Amino acid sequence: MSRAEAPPADGEGPIGIVAGGGRLPLEVAEAVEASGRRVIIAGIDGEADLVLDHPATRTFRWGQVGGAIDFMAAKGVRDVVFVGAIARRPDFKAMRLDIGTLRRVPKIVKALVGGDDSVVRKVLALIEAEGFRVKGIAEVAPALLVSEGTLGRHRPTPEDLEDAMLAMRALATLGPFDVGQSAVVVRGRIVAIEAAEGTDRMLQRVKELREMGRVGGRGGILVKRAKPGQDLRTELPTVGAATVAAAAGAKLGGIVLEAGRTIVADRPQTIADADAAGLFLHAVAGEEQVA
């Protein structure tokens, strides 16, 4: 199918998955396939890992954005979803660019110089200007989102839930500043707020602060939520086995997620890990209740 043909209507044709690292791209692909649609996967070279095992994956370097777009269009993709971790921002200065990318490079560069969410919004606009519809995981694989309630064997105490609400409110106030996807609270005290470092690195810091005696008390929780106004089509807050291990390392009591807007990657394994580590894994309603 060439790009000149009429694009398929909404809900037809394969879902295009632009894939970064981790297990989630593979899980999304499997959930889409379980729902009866095919997938076409453009793995980002140097970022995509587990998804490379999927037969529908082809990898592209950042310098080949044009090639990736043409590849997906040629396969009849109209609906695209972005999934997975990006460890580093691309350095366009060090890149050899393909023709299709060169043509688009001014827009891409413009998108990449802004802050986190502004980048995302600009990239979305760019992709949509190419004729794609950008979908969220919530639309193409809703089974992956967490629902309200406790996921594993352990349960939060009322004090844990109070601490969770404190963090939810603090993170909600940071929303307009495009920062704050997670925080750690220990007995009424916010001891860490996530910015560019990412959740796992923040938890490692809490571990070190505890070992140094700068964070006292026992237990404590990790709270993870979508930023207010965050474009959920591109970046759903996610916890997985690494998050559970890092939270256990920081001697926290558990993890509280925002229901309906966060994902537990590799859910059976992550829940089993939390159970084994003695951590609760719990989801509460987010913004409406606390903002």
Place this chain on the structure above:
Amino acid sequence: MSRAEAPPADGEGPIGIVAGGGRLPLEVAEAVEASGRRVIIAGIDGEADLVLDHPATRTFRWGQVGGAIDFMAAKGVRDVVFVGAIARRPDFKAMRLDIGTLRRVPKIVKALVGGDDSVVRKVLALIEAEGFRVKGIAEVAPALLVSEGTLGRHRPTPEDLEDAMLAMRALATLGPFDVGQSAVVVRGRIVAIEAAEGTDRMLQRVKELREMGRVGGRGGILVKRAKPGQDLRTELPTVGAATVAAAAGAKLGGIVLEAGRTIVADRPQTIADADAAGLFLHAVAGEEQVA
């Protein structure tokens, strides 16, 4: 003078300095003495360092709070100021306590289990209940506070000042949550927010994130301000040579402080260091303008 005698009126008698680590306790002592009042210094064992060289210093372990209080009262102290860094919270379980401390221990323990500012407020109330008046550095050594304007040789650009205002606003919204004394902004993006780790550790993180490619762009600023509602009698945000070195290590362009509510410790040396590192050191009006 025994505690039974009438206490000296406000502004008379020596100033009591309860001293933690760093150069600031010594600078406060010198500024008080320059203003014509004597000092009595209770250095916290294991925390106080440079101030130990002052002839009016006597050290006390956390377990000897009672002894320190009696020592200051016996020297005629009525006005007390708390100055300097405390690297770790005391562990009362591991302590041998003097009689005066044992008597007060329920209140002290109650004070120390809360969050940062609530601890401070409770300790202040406790000290005041003992008949002391707790003063701030702003009262006893106002010359140490920074005024609006640029302190060294380098100047911020208008973009730097925009970034500073972004951080000031974000930190102001965190005030009710008793967290957020500093943040780092790189070209419109908040990349780090300080909680329990302290400013220098946060700057070390920014350095690492830059080396990993997770924080791009050039320059950027550290913004440090008093928390809204923070009790300035006990904890003034302070920058010094270590802050400048850490900011330079993170390849920032400069440091922006809240005028009138922050301190540059060892000012001549710190300014000289900033000049040599190519960093600006600048103070702007805080809360009223941005909250």
